[in-house]
Amino acid sequence: MRQLQSPGPLFGSALQSIRTKSGRTALSCLSLVLGVLSIVIVEVASSTAAQVVLQPAELQQGRSNTWEVSAPATPQSMQAASSVMRQWPGDAALLVTDQSVVVHASATGQHIQVNAYTGSLRAIRPFPVLHGKWPADRPTLTPALAVNQAASALGGLRIQPTPGSQPLPVHVSAVVDDGSSTPQVWIPLQQLRSRAGAEAEATIHVIARLDGEHAASTQSRLNSAADAFGLKTNGEAQRVDTVDDLAATLDTMRTTFLIVGGVTLLVGVIGILNIGLATLSERSEEFALRRSLGATRVDVAVLVLAESMMIGLLGATAASGVGWALYKTAVPIFADGVEPDAFPLQACIVGLAAGASAGLLGGAIPALRASRLPIAVVMRA
Structure with missing residues (x-):
């Protein structure tokens, strides 16, 4: 029974593949940026609204009940x-x-x-x-x-x-x-x-x-x-x-916009899926060769998933950067009393999690198909 490869070489190979195909990687990231950006903006807006709406209400009227x-x-x-x-x-x-x-x-x-x-x-x-x-x-x-x-x-x-x-x-x-x-x-x-x-x-x-x-x-x-x-x-x-009423209104708005952001993020997932399936045929010989040299099906699947997750994280990082820039620019203009330096860390964490999840979902089907490629493919090459 062949042993699984250690994660280090697999992730190293995934990173090298991303770097050699920078153009395709950029297109994959671009399909994710808008979706993750919408999620980040919703989280930032929720945190800012709590400072602009809920905090003054507590100070002037009192806490809940x-x-x-x-x-x-x-x-x-x-x-x-x-x-x-x-x-x-x-x-x-x-x-x-x-x-x-x-x-x-x-x-x-x-x-x-x-x-x-x-x-x-x-x-x-x-x-x-x-x-x-x-x-x-x-x-x-x-x-x-x-x-x-x-x-x-x-x-x-x-x-x-x-x-x-x-x-x-x-x-x-x-x-x-x-x-x-x-x-x-x-x-x-x-x-x-x-x-x-x-x-x-x-x-x-x-x-x-x-x-x-x-x-x-x-x-x-x-x-x-x-x-x-x-x-x-x-x-x-x-x-x-009025804290409870205000919080309920903000939660309803946040849920609504998160649903819209989720739909936008789904478009990014489909983009990663399409690009992953398109590149699968180009790399079929590579995957078959890896199998013939001792890689297991799980190794091949992890390699493809690692690439898609890295692409998702790159898109999420770019989206978080754009969200930070918009926060620094827009908050002093539209949200008086909110410190522009206090960018909510939660928004970045949610954005990175959304990007990684999108990469995982978008790469799941290509990873499954790559792991099932027969070793005989390399013999026909």
Whole structure:
């Protein structure tokens, strides 16, 4: 029984055959580039959409299954809301929007929206800290606050806790991305209450979420918690996030375009198949000679498959390169806020896998036919 050849010489022979037939190899690669490129573009678009659509939605509205109840800010409601937040089994935070508190920029005089918070806010709305450290929720001599990128560009911020009071200097402890393009500041509630307290025009927002819970269950539990602690809300708990709906829409679009890309890739597979069958007759004597010199049927099949897979990988590499160039060129123009240097590695991996699979499928039939060529072919030559 003849032994199989080691993979090294077989792949070396496949590479040599590709190099000697560079023109035909280029045509085979070209038939694959468009198909693999479509797959790469879909993966890149999916990753970019997650940054452009899903991430801002989480920052502004909260992660999946985020619910909110609101109430007027009174001492009783503040205490009740704090109890709801502390006893909540998942992530919960308390936001207070107080129209009487003013933060303004000294240079421009522009007023900035103030958001007072306590609890696990960043577990619900995962603000990335770009510079500095997120302020601790405890009283300090100088108010420490976080600002978004729009507010950080203003500079010279001062806070006026109550109408007519003397503006106080603040310490900007962090610059965060909160998904908003308008200037906003985030200040710990204890720091604000120690200077202003709760005003009549302020509104409390209890935001809460649960992992692995159905939406109806989370809503019911939040309503029950508010009733149990005597929080007189402005209505039933409302879902404030749209992450699941956006993700479902993006997944549907991704699946649709992947199907189109798969059809395009199938054309490339057929191209490799046609070229493989055309070259089979030209190389029949070579394969028969290899068989007569000791190569097995499996050796011949592996040789043909290795060539087609290398062609597939070459086409996939070219497609990934074109996809990278398009990403670097188009993203700064059409997707504001996405870093053009962050080309998704997953797109390259998927593209290479698609190219290798296409080469394997396109070379399967020629490999099978080559392995079945009779040794007598070389005797008739």
